[in-house]
Amino acid sequence: MGPLTTPKKGREVGSVDPWTPTSNLKMLISAASPDIRNREKELCMDNGGREGLESIQETENGEESEKMVSRKEKSLGLLCHKFLARYPDYPDPSRNNDICLDDVATELNVERRRIYDIMNVLESLHMVSRSAKNRYSWHGRTKLAQTLAILKQVGEEHRYSQQMQQIRQRLLDKEFDFDGEEKENDEALDLEGGDQGQKELFFIELPGVEFKAASVNSRKDKSLRVMSQKFVMLFLVSNPRVVSLDVAAKILIGEDQVADQDKNKFKTKVRRLYDIANVLRSLKLIEKVHVTEERGRKPAFEWVGPEEFPQIKDLESSTSQEKKSILTPSASVDNCAKNLFSSPRDKRSFTRHPSLIKLAKSIQDDRRKINSAPNSPVRSDSSDIPNKMAQLAAICKIKLDQESVTSDPKLVAAEPKAAAVRPETTSSSSMEPPQALLLTPTQVPGVNTTVNPNSHTPLTAQPAGSVAYIPAQCSPLIPILLPHQQGSGPYAVYLQPSSLRRNPLARPQPTSLAVRSMTFEDKTGQSPTGQTASMSQLAARESDISPLALKRQRLDSASESSPSKAQRTKSNLKDTSPKLCEILQARLKARRGGHLSSRPSPRALHLDPEFVNTPTGAVASQTLEQSLETLLGREEKAVNSDSEAGLTPVRAVPLTPGQFHAETLVPAGYLIPISQQSITSYKETQSSGGESSKVSTPTYNIYQTPTAGSRPAPVQEITPTSLRLHRPASSASPRTTQHAHQLHSPSPAILNFTLQNLGLISGPSPGSAFAAPQTPEHANVLSSPLALPQRGMVFIKPVSPVPVQQSVSPQPVTLISVQQPLMTTPKGTGFQHSFFHTPVPLSPLTAVVTTGGQPAAKTVYIPQRKLDVATEDS
DNA sequence: CGTTCCCGCCATTCC
DNA sequence: GGAATGGCGGGAACG
Numbered sequence: 001m002g003p004l005t006t007p008k009k010g011r012e013v014g015s016v017d018p019w020t021p022t023s024n025l026k027m028l029i030s031a032a033s034p035d036i037r038n039r040e041k042e043l044c045m046d047n048g049g050r051e052g053l054e055s056i057q058e059t060e061n062g063e064e065s066e067k068m069v070s071r072k073e074k075s076l077g078l079l080c081h082k083f084l085a086r087y088p089d090y091p092d093p094s095r096n097n098d099i100c101l102d103d104v105a106t107e108l109n110v111e112r113r114r115i116y117d118i119m120n121v122l123e124s125l126h127m128v129s130r131s132a133k134n135r136y137s138w139h140g141r142t143k144l145a146q147t148l149a150i151l152k153q154v155g156e157e158h159r160y161s162q163q164m165q166q167i168r169q170r171l172l173d174k175e176f177d178f179d180g181e182e183k184e185n186d187e188a189l190d191l192e193g194g195d196q197g198q199k200e201l202f203f204i205e206l207p208g209v210e211f212k213a214a215s216v217n218s219r220k221d222k223s224l225r226v227m228s229q230k231f232v233m234l235f236l237v238s239n240p241r242v243v244s245l246d247v248a249a250k251i252l253i254g255e256d257q258v259a260d261q262d263k264n265k266f267k268t269k270v271r272r273l274y275d276i277a278n279v280l281r282s283l284k285l286i287e288k289v290h291v292t293e294e295r296g297r298k299p300a301f302e303w304v305g306p307e308e309f310p311q312i313k314d315l316e317s318s319t320s321q322e323k324k325s326i327l328t329p330s331a332s333v334d335n336c337a338k339n340l341f342s343s344p345r346d347k348r349s350f351t352r353h354p355s356l357i358k359l360a361k362s363i364q365d366d367r368r369k370i371n372s373a374p375n376s377p378v379r380s381d382s383s384d385i386p387n388k389m390a391q392l393a394a395i396c397k398i399k400l401d402q403e404s405v406t407s408d409p410k411l412v413a414a415e416p417k418a419a420a421v422r423p424e425t426t427s428s429s430s431m432e433p434p435q436a437l438l439l440t441p442t443q444v445p446g447v448n449t450t451v452n453p454n455s456h457t458p459l460t461a462q463p464a465g466s467v468a469y470i471p472a473q474c475s476p477l478i479p480i481l482l483p484h485q486q487g488s489g490p491y492a493v494y495l496q497p498s499s500l501r502r503n504p505l506a507r508p509q510p511t512s513l514a515v516r517s518m519t520f521e522d523k524t525g526q527s528p529t530g531q532t533a534s535m536s537q538l539a540a541r542e543s544d545i546s547p548l549a550l551k552r553q554r555l556d557s558a559s560e561s562s563p564s565k566a567q568r569t570k571s572n573l574k575d576t577s578p579k580l581c582e583i584l585q586a587r588l589k590a591r592r593g594g595h596l597s598s599r600p601s602p603r604a605l606h607l608d609p610e611f612v613n614t615p616t617g618a619v620a621s622q623t624l625e626q627s628l629e630t631l632l633g634r635e636e637k638a639v640n641s642d643s644e645a646g647l648t649p650v651r652a653v654p655l656t657p658g659q660f661h662a663e664t665l666v667p668a669g670y671l672i673p674i675s676q677q678s679i680t681s682y683k684e685t686q687s688s689g690g691e692s693s694k695v696s697t698p699t700y701n702i703y704q705t706p707t708a709g710s711r712p713a714p715v716q717e718i719t720p721t722s723l724r725l726h727r728p729a730s731s732a733s734p735r736t737t738q739h740a741h742q743l744h745s746p747s748p749a750i751l752n753f754t755l756q757n758l759g760l761i762s763g764p765s766p767g768s769a770f771a772a773p774q775t776p777e778h779a780n781v782l783s784s785p786l787a788l789p790q791r792g793m794v795f796i797k798p799v800s801p802v803p804v805q806q807s808v809s810p811q812p813v814t815l816i817s818v819q820q821p822l823m824t825t826p827k828g829t830g831f832q833h834s835f836f837h838t839p840v841p842l843s844p845l846t847a848v849v850t851t852g853g854q855p856a857a858k859t860v861y862i863p864q865r866k867l868d869v870a871t872e873d874s
Numbered sequence: 875c876g877t878t879c880c881c882g883c884c885a886t887t888c889c
Numbered sequence: 890g891g892a893a894t895g896g897c898g899g900g901a902a903c904g
Binding site: 070071072101112113116117120133134223224264267268271272 | 892893894895896897898901902903
Binding site for chain 1: 877878879880881882888889
């Protein structure tokens with residue numbers, strides 16, 4: 001058998017001997033991590049030989065010793081360990097670390113099929129990339145931190161944490177409810193689940209890594225890779241970094257939604273998750289644990305990998321053009337095309353057409369072709385691309401997450417133009433240190449400060465090149481968006497066509513580059529970071545409420561096909577789409593021209609206090625305070641009422657509808673340029689109402705949901721800590737750390753906003769302003785609550801003592817809330833928000849618009865649930 | 875019996 | 890057509 005060809009079944013292999021090398025590795029591995037499956041057996045085994053026996057006593061091994069081998073010896077996890085042992089975590093880049101599939105399969109003595117399983121997962125983390133036909137390039141963990149940072153961001157943008165909560169809630173409800181009801185609930189819920197989230201499947205690529213293999217890989221990224229990324233995202237967005245299998249499976253199923261939720265599908269998904277989990281386990285990124293809910297224990301996995309990643313920067317400046325180009329396919333496309341995206345020049349860009357779906361497919365195909373071009377096997381480097389891409393990026397942001405955060409730190413400076421913020425480092429404490437993100441200004445390019453030194457984990461430090469993100473979302477509200485590129489390279493998110501189906505319309509696929517870079521979200525708004533956008537949250541809530549409605553909207557918007565309802569939303573979009581690019585550009589220019597500075601700030605004010613905090617700085621600070629006060633007051637009210645039953649009340653405050661225009665709505669998947677109008681409106685809005693803004697503010701908080709109730713809590717500490725306590729030793733958690741402070745840091749949302757603002761603003765008051773002293777505090781407060789809430793799972797005991805009442809509260813601490821909101825219906829008018837980001841560079845965001853209106857506030861109760869996490873293992 | 879998940883058939887896609 | 894990939898689900902090992 002030639003090495004090249006696939007070894008057909010390799011039976012012969014058996015005959016081959018086990019190669020010693022492996023054996024040794026095995027042993028080492030075992031020793032190192034006993035827990036891992038095989039424990040004893042393996043140990044025992046080695047002795048002479050082979051296997052065999054292990055568990056089994058004797059059977060002789062004789063002939064078929066192979067058979068004897070216990071199933072465990074053949075597990076994917078063990079195989080992965082063997083595989084990993086062959087390569088260094090941090091390979092010398094200069095060297096070409098190539099992996100020949102056939103060789104590996106032969107050496108490891110396994111079927112090729114199994115190698116694919118491993119490679120797919122590793123590829124999703126960018127630890128390897130396909131370079132050519134039977135070849136992969138080994139990157140080890142050099143890109144891991146960057147990848148995780150991106151995945152986290154994307155996960156936040158997709159509101160995964162919220163989705164998880166919803167699902168959990170749903171599951172809970174089911175238990176209680178009768179069947180009949182379930183259905184109804186499910187429907188609604190499903191939507192959320194289905195809709196919201198994910199629907200989109202995409203595969204996220206790193207700059208350096210892009211599709212390398214052009215050739216072979218088709219774009220079909222199917223499940224395993226994408227599923228693996230999503231699965232990882234789940235961990236990164238959840239607060240207690242614990243994800244139960246069933247919840248993960250449900251989220252991953254996502255798209256199909258509803259109907260058939262067959263059990264089969266679920267089972268299959270679970271099987272796949274186990275496959276992925278086994279690989280992740282061998283990478284030491286997750287560990288198996290069990291969560292105990294009221295109903296019993298369920299299998300789950302806990303993230304034990306690195307917690308924070310720094311990210312990076314971007315630069316913006318240069319690129320405005322580039323950015324634009326991105327938007328507009330035409331120009332840049334060519335250039336870029338080869339590299340990252342192919343650009344399709346094509347096709348209409350964003351516009352959505354009725355036939356979008358089909359197009360998407362075709363597009364992808366095209367893309368594929370392009371990419372692959374000739375299959376050239378190896379990619380050369382990507383240097384080119386990255387550079388370009390780098391420019392694109394404009395801002396960065398980072399999010400901090402709940403946990404991470406530092407209290408102190410904070411700071412951020414805004415960059416003038418770019419709006420970048422840089423964190424100053426965070427001080428992070430141990431845990432989560434760095435969150436920050438930042439953004440670095442272009443100006444300081446060299447510095448990436450970003451990264452922080454501390455990351456506890458061994459990630460690598462981020463390599464310098466960090467990535468720049470776009471602020472992600474900056475826009476809070478909107479869904480879309482995305483990512484952007486980073487400095488070095490951007491990463492692209494691809495959608496999968498397949499996913500389209502149901503919501504296909506909704507998500508447009510990206511036709512153009514621009515799109516690609518973005519993520520879309522859609523639907524509901526997802527705002528990623530939770531809090532970030534109040535609007536988005538609102539939106540989200542709405543969606544929850546009436547998921548269906550949302551869907552429709554989406555669909556409509558996306559496709560024309562559905563005419564009816566959607567109009568509101570859609571109309572704008574459609575119109576715009578064609579011209580979007582132009583508009584955007586124009587807009588950008590305009591902004592640049594001068595508005596920049598002004599604009600952003602207003603927005604910021606308007607939006608949220610939190611935001612204010614940040615960067616904007618000076619202006620903001622005052623505002624902020626006011627806002628906070630306001631909020632608190634409001635919240636207090638709210639809080640009080642509900643606390644009793646354990647429910648956490650959440651109040652939603654509606655934004656004023658009027659402000660936003662329909663126009664603004666954007667459909668989710670697309671990029672939409674904002675219309676000028678909207679912009680205008682925006683201004684008006686701002687000006688018009690300061691008040692309104694305030695109002696909105698509250699909203700945010702509320703929505704923050706995850707936090708739910710909390711708000712300002714001073715709090716502290718939060719749950720996480722508690723959890724940890726429970727758990728025995730968590731190895732992972734470094735976190736134990738001290739306290740509270742660290743835990744929370746500023747909410748991501750805040751950051752996001754800030755960033756956005758900054759970006760928008762551009763200028764003038766740069767960073768300096770930004771850092772108001774106070775900020776940090778506020779931020780912390782806010783954040784903390786957030787942290788708690790996060791998801792529902794965990795729960796900790798109530799610690800009760802919460803200090804603050806009201807708003808702040810304690811409650812939050814206690815639980816998690818699940819959000820499920822119920823909000824009422826959507827409002828007619830406003831509807832959701834829309835937002836979008838442009839990928840564009842310029843300022844980070846271009847525009848944003850939002851709408852949202854909600855009329856009145858509502859209260860939402862959230863049931864608490866508690867869980868325990870035990871590490872179990874094995 | 876429920877969980878975990880290996881095995882490998884077979885559909886796709888590439889060449 | 891054959892090879893390379895990889896979805897998928899039966900059903901066995903495990904617990």
